Amino acid sequence: MESIYEGSQSSNRREIERINTYLAQILVLVNNRYRRKEIRKELQDNLEDEMQELISEGYSFSKAVSYALKDMGQPEEIAQGYNSVYAPYFDWAKMLTLWIGTILITIFLNLGVNFGQLMFFFDTEVSRIVGILLMIVAGVTFCWEELNELPFLYGVGGFNVNSAIQNLIALAIMNLSVLHTFELCVGISFMMIFVKKKMEKIRVQFERKYIFSTGQIYTIKGCYGIAEIDGKKKRVVTYENASRGNRVVVVGIEGYRLIVKRIP
16 A cells, blocks of 8 residues: 555655654664664555544544644654564674584593694693683674674675684684583673673663764765764765765665765
8 A cells, every 4th residue: 555645745845754753762772773674664554544544534634643643642652652562772792602602612622632732732831821812803893893784794795704713813812611612601701791781771872872863974985974963073974966065864874874964
């Protein structure tokens, strides 16, 4: 079925904008950002059903929008309901890779395989030092991946040595006992969960701070650039044709960049 207001955008642009603003106010309060597209469709379908009924009863488009939004309720209450249903998103791919890989490593360790000597011809002491250094690199890599919201495979051609694989290489070449290998795996897992939740919390707070703020494009190259938002220069991304000096509004967040749209 065609959207109830799809064909009315030119004559009812202000009302369409009211609906979009209302939906955006709800979605920015939903902690699980990866569910927002699904939630938006659900809310929009509900709004359209009620508007269709009101219009069929003789209400104008403007009145139908007003009554439908009023019946939906306050954005804070709706978002709170979704937050109670959908837990904050956690990408389990790296965690599963880490644990499956650790189990395989312990099997080979039980068979007497020395990965340090096999892979790098290191003796045990040197292998453990290299393993510790590689774990530090993996921790930095994981923070960088989370900051940029990178997928599990983000390299050229869909291949990369991501933080989970780096940790597995470190666990393998350290040639520890099975117990110590699992203890390290547990420690790494807790670190990944802590960093993921912390960075997601910071990202959501950052988004809520600047959502609907307006500013001006300072520099732009392709879709990435810098804009002055609320008097501060911020990294931004836009998927519209934009140039220096264009007025923009913040509509979301992508990694550590604010997503902006041009103000007509």
